[in-house]
Amino acid sequence: MDTMGAAPGTGPNTGPMSVVxxxxxxxxxxxxxxxxxxxxxxxxVTPDSFSDGGRFLARAGTAxxxxxxxxxGLSLHYAGADIIDVGGESTRPGAQPVDEQEEQRRILPVLEALFTGGAVVSVDTRHPGTAAAAIERAPGPEHLLINDVSGLMTAEHMPQVVAEGGVRVIVTHNRGDAQTMQSRTDYVDVVAEVIGELEQIRDRYRQAGVPAERIILDPGIGFAKTAEQNWELLRHLDRVVSLGHPVLLGVSxxxxxxxxxxxxxxxxxxxxxxxxxxxxxxxxxQAGAWAVRVHDVGPTLDAMKAVAEIQSR
Structure with missing residues (x-):
């Protein structure tokens, strides 16, 4: 196992940091x-995410x-992940909100080290200040994406931060925050309404000056949707793809x-x-998604290669 010097901001230790x-x-x-x-x-990098919350807490407490x-993160990178999506605030239904300062304390040292390690990084945040801090630390706009699951509650200044930073943004369908979204599942036609609301959010970024090719759409599986509504969206994912933007799907x-x-x-x-x-x-x-967001990288990469081989013939 090789070592590299600790990246700036990785904590009090200044000795070598293990990498893969x-x-x-x-x-x-x-x-x-x-x-x-x-x-x-x-x-x-959270204490309360539904699958892996608390995995990276120090023994002394919540640090x-x-x-x-x-x-x-580097293990995911070397396992073949094309992008590492780093989050410092859980977005599971019912999760407690985290302020920008705490979110940044959790993730910024990790981002800096992942950039040093060569990874393309996506920052899962709803806070414009955190997005701006990530942009500042990235080697350049082509090394970073902003992944904001706020949906219709996207912060007022987030589109401007993304536009000025020149980065790509993942626009996710959602109708509320972690505390309220599962009470906002009243749809007549879930597919049509999700598409319409995604277009509304997308248009805010376009009006702020973000080029269309830098906007990625996510139908927001699990966000302000019942189980059956999730399945209905998945049955019609091709309609989201047909909007002409890259599409990210996160069901993991x-x-x-x-x-x-x-x-x-x-x-x-x-x-x-x-x-x-x-x-x-x-x-x-098979439906044409640009990317899938997963916890289990290796088998997923194998499957994506197999689908690509079939589609190439």
Whole structure:
């Protein structure tokens, strides 16, 4: 195992930080494959995310063990993840909000080290201040994406921050925050309404000066939707793809899969949902999705390559 000097801001330790291996240069979005659906690996630096919350907390309490988080992120990178999606605030239904300062304390040292390690990074944040801090620390706009799941509650200044930073943005459909979104599932036609509301959010970014090709759409599976509404959207993912923007799908280990796979003792635990996640990610690739966001990178990458081989003939 190689070592590298600790990246600025990685915590009080100034000695070597363990990494998986060296790479020669930093990747950009332009370096990513264009002949298959991309794989975005999930790295939650939070105490309360539904699947892996608390995984990177220091033993002393709630402080983040940044070295462990960086090691996990680089492991995803070397396992083949095209993008590492780093979050410092849980967006699961019912999660407590986190202020910008705490969010940045959790993720900025991790971002800096991942950039040093050569990864393309997506920052999962609803805070414009955190987005701006991430943009400031990125080697350049082609190394970073902003992934904002706020939906219709997107912060007023977020489009301007994205436009000025020149980065790509993932626009997710949502109708509320973690406390309220699951009470806002009143749809007449969920597919048509999700598409219409996605276009509303997208248009805010376009009006702020973000080029259309830098806007990625996410139908927001699990955000302000019931299980059946999630399934209905998945059946019609091609309609979201037909809007002409890159489409990201994130279903990994989500609760509606736990309900589908439930046994007598209750819903399937998150770690037992990877096979179902892989099936849906494969279908998304067949429907033309630009990327899938997953916890289990290796098998997903294999599946994306297999779909691409079929589609290339």
């Amino acid at each position: 291996r060296r790479i020669p240069r930093k990747k950009t979005v332009g370096d990513l494959p264009t002949d298959r659906t991309l794989v975005m690996g999930v790295l939650n 983040v063990d940044h070295e462990s988080a960086v090691h996990a 280990r989500k609760g509606f899969l736990g309900e589908l796979l439930a046994a007598s003792e209750g819903p399937r635990e998150p770690e037992g949902r990877d096979a179902a996640t892989l099936a849906l990610s494969t279908l998304a690739a």
